[in-house]
Amino acid sequence: xxxxxASFINAAIIQGIPLLFGSTGxxxxxxxxxxxxxxxxxxxxxxxxxxxxxxxxxxxxxxxxPLLCILITLAASLFGSALLSFIYAFLTQTxxxxxxxxxxxxxxxGVGVGNFFGGSLLKLFNxxxxxxxxxxxxxxxxxxxxxxxxxxxxKTFLSFGFLAYTAILIALVSSYVLNRTRTGLNLxxxxxxxxxxxxxxxxxxxxxxxxxxIGGMIAGLGGLxxxxxxxxxxxxxxxxxxxxxxxxxxxxxxLWKPKSAIWSSFIFGGLYIICVYIPGLSSSxxxxxxxxxxxxxxxxxxxxxxKKKKEHQPPQSLGLSYFREDR
Amino acid sequence: xxxxxxxxREPLFHIAKRNGIAWWKAxxxxxxxxxxxxxxxxxxxxxxxxxxxxEVYGAMIxxxxxxxxxxxxxxxxxxxxxxxxxxxxxxxxxKFWNLGAEGQVLFGGLCSMVLMFEIGDRLPNAVLILAMxxxxxxxxxxxxxxxAVFKAKWNTNESLFTLMMNYVAIQLVSFAIMVWVPxxxxxxxxxxxxxKAGWLPDLFGKKYLINILIVAILTVVMFVYLRFSKHxxxxxxxxxxxxxxxxxxxxxxxxxxxxMILSGAVCGLAGFLLVSGTNHTISKDLAGGNGxxxxxxxxxxxxxxxxxxxxxxLIVFLQRGAGEIATNFNLNTSIADILTGIIIFFIIGCExxxxxxxxxxxxxxxxx
Numbered sequence: 001x002x003x004x005x006a007s008f009i010n011a012a013i014i015q016g017i018p019l020l021f022g023s024t025g026x027x028x029x030x031x032x033x034x035x036x037x038x039x040x041x042x043x044x045x046x047x048x049x050x051x052x053x054x055x056x057x058x059x060x061x062x063x064x065x066p067l068l069c070i071l072i073t074l075a076a077s078l079f080g081s082a083l084l085s086f087i088y089a090f091l092t093q094t095x096x097x098x099x100x101x102x103x104x105x106x107x108x109x110g111v112g113v114g115n116f117f118g119g120s121l122l123k124l125f126n127x128x129x130x131x132x133x134x135x136x137x138x139x140x141x142x143x144x145x146x147x148x149x150x151x152x153x154x155k156t157f158l159s160f161g162f163l164a165y166t167a168i169l170i171a172l173v174s175s176y177v178l179n180r181t182r183t184g185l186n187l188x189x190x191x192x193x194x195x196x197x198x199x200x201x202x203x204x205x206x207x208x209x210x211x212x213x214i215g216g217m218i219a220g221l222g223g224l225x226x227x228x229x230x231x232x233x234x235x236x237x238x239x240x241x242x243x244x245x246x247x248x249x250x251x252x253x254x255l256w257k258p259k260s261a262i263w264s265s266f267i268f269g270g271l272y273i274i275c276v277y278i279p280g281l282s283s284s285x286x287x288x289x290x291x292x293x294x295x296x297x298x299x300x301x302x303x304x305x306x307k308k309k310k311e312h313q314p315p316q317s318l319g320l321s322y323f324r325e326d327r
Numbered sequence: 328x329x330x331x332x333x334x335x336r337e338p339l340f341h342i343a344k345r346n347g348i349a350w351w352k353a354x355x356x357x358x359x360x361x362x363x364x365x366x367x368x369x370x371x372x373x374x375x376x377x378x379x380x381x382e383v384y385g386a387m388i389x390x391x392x393x394x395x396x397x398x399x400x401x402x403x404x405x406x407x408x409x410x411x412x413x414x415x416x417x418x419x420x421x422k423f424w425n426l427g428a429e430g431q432v433l434f435g436g437l438c439s440m441v442l443m444f445e446i447g448d449r450l451p452n453a454v455l456i457l458a459m460x461x462x463x464x465x466x467x468x469x470x471x472x473x474x475a476v477f478k479a480k481w482n483t484n485e486s487l488f489t490l491m492m493n494y495v496a497i498q499l500v501s502f503a504i505m506v507w508v509p510x511x512x513x514x515x516x517x518x519x520x521x522x523k524a525g526w527l528p529d530l531f532g533k534k535y536l537i538n539i540l541i542v543a544i545l546t547v548v549m550f551v552y553l554r555f556s557k558h559x560x561x562x563x564x565x566x567x568x569x570x571x572x573x574x575x576x577x578x579x580x581x582x583x584x585x586x587m588i589l590s591g592a593v594c595g596l597a598g599f600l601l602v603s604g605t606n607h608t609i610s611k612d613l614a615g616g617n618g619x620x621x622x623x624x625x626x627x628x629x630x631x632x633x634x635x636x637x638x639x640x641l642i643v644f645l646q647r648g649a650g651e652i653a654t655n656f657n658l659n660t661s662i663a664d665i666l667t668g669i670i671i672f673f674i675i676g677c678e679x680x681x682x683x684x685x686x687x688x689x690x691x692x693x694x695x
Contacts, residue, residue: 095679101626109668112661119659284505291498294491305483
């Protein structure tokens with residue numbers, strides 16, 4: 001029984017990590033008032049960029065160096081998701097396009113890029129079979145050396161690759177930056193009321209661009225974690241599923257706080273797979289249980305809007321483009 | 328790079344909102360944007376397939392119009408995308424971000440399927456189809472009404488709410504399929520294949536003609552409703568400015584709920600047409616992402632139902648054409664999504680040049 005619970009907790013954390021990356025990235029983006037619905041697409045691109053770079057590297061050498069595997073794929077993933085976020089920032093900020101439409105187009109585009117290259121990469125290189133980056137996957141999955149010696153505790157909480165700890169670290173740092181620094185204050189001010197922030201001398205454009213791109217890069221790491229650590233360097237089309245949308249749901253559930261996003265992600269990760277761990281479920285009721293994360297999010301959304309507590313509201317200018325002369 | 332001294336220096340240009348632009352200028356800008364996007368797409372296709380882009384575009388045209396069967400399939404896809412686009416339009420014009428069309432179509436379709444599957448053999452066909460139609464519309468309305476009521480009452484964020492409703496609908500459909508197909512293949516076959524109970528009849532021997540006609544009529548009705556009716560005027564005012572609407576005595580909550588009922592009803596109708604008139608089965612991909620694509624179609628057409636015929640044609644043509652390229656060159660069909668994304672980026676980007684103008688500071692008379 002204990003070991004079942006332990007393996008459930010372990011699995012919930014593993015499922016939660018991509019969600020945590022995604023929701024932390026989206027929180028930073030949304031705090032400046034940009035509702036980036038392109039996050040699901042960005043996460044796909046973050047994953048596939050790493051896969052492409054890793055594939056090229058592993059095929060260019062007979063003995064891939066683990067550290068290089070990690071660095072190359074990490075850099076490619078960050079670059080890919082930064083590029084996509086830049087498209088979003090450029091369209092919504094400089095060209096003042098509608099955020100919802102841009103975000104959805106970005107998701108279509110990003111998921112398309114992921115599935116296209118995932119499905120055609122080998123054909124483009126005239127090879128057959130399926131993508132599987134063994135060395136890179138192993139490098140990402142390397143856990144702390146002493147984790148195995150700590151018994152059940154080590155197995156449950158310390159058996160992850162380095163990206164898992166990075167996710168938690170990034171969430172904590174974002175929380176600190178958002179709440180305790182001048183930069184964070186400026187960022188939040190822009191999200192609440194860009195005109196006021198502008199009048200106070202804050203460079204609205206630069207903050208929005210940077211927050212969107214950095215947020216996108218963090219979210220992209222979620223895709224990278226999924227393909228490198230969770231599936232150990234293998235790509236299946238649509239394998240990442242709707243986790244990107246779930247990450248956006250967590251932003252609401254965590255009330256736009258990166259620290260709460262940590263435990264929220266693990267709860268959602270748990271809800272995502274809990275149907276496997278409840279014994280005696282019919283396959284149809286499993287489908288109903290998979291509905292839980294979304295229903296819970298809806299309830300939270302309704303609850304916070306009914307309570308109208310100030311600190312629980314979305315950033316006030318969320319979803320609106322800012323144009324200085326448009327008052 | 329943005330040092331304080333720079334503020335004192337005069338920028339080379341500044342951006343100002345246009346008061347208006349001649350319609351033909353706006354269309355030239357859009358045309359240029361579409362051409363530019365096609366060039367970028369051609370470049371990508373050439374890089375991937377190493378073929379002459381003209382040949383590739385030729386293959387795309389063949390994929391859409393190559394045979395009568397392909398042409399009818401194109402029309403059918405066009406009709407469905409257009410129908411969902413028409414559904415989301417009144418809500419969008421009101422600035423109600425209904426991202427839940429996917430779920431509304433799906434739930435509407437599910438309602439039809441329940442009747443078709445459970446009592447398909449007990450009712451005369453005409454009664455059954457009518458019952459399915461009503462059930463679908465009510466289902467779509469219910470799925471749209473829930474977020475609308477909370478929006479009207481507590482101003483709950485509708486884009487996130489409707490987004491989540493999609494996944495609730497998806498899981499409901501998965502649940503229903505699991506109940507109906509207990510074998511575990513989780514794929515539902517064609518329902519009532521022998522009796523054709525609950526199937527929309529073929530008109531003049533053409534399979535999807537009835538769908539296409541219904542959507543064509545709906546397009547005109549929606550155009551008239553938005554352009555000439557009092558309801559259409561009211562929702563446009565609410566979209567432009569809620570305060571203005573309240574000031575001139577429009578009941579904003581009532582308009583929100585009424586418009587979402589309409590939006591959900593048309594989504595439900597789309598679900599009915601897909602289940603009864605097209606697929607005769609259901610899966611969680613019933614709407615196939617069209618609920619999201621419809622948002623872009625509607626936006627690109629500036630909420631004008633007649634223009635939506637063109638914009639949805641553009642998207643469907645691309646998807647079918649890219650599908651043809653993918654099979655010809657043994658590539659993944661997702662290339663359609665990449666091309667769609669690029670073209671939409673260009674078109675939404677070009678709106679900037681229609682709504683704003685870039686003025687050079689030096690030539691302008693008004694200097695600060």
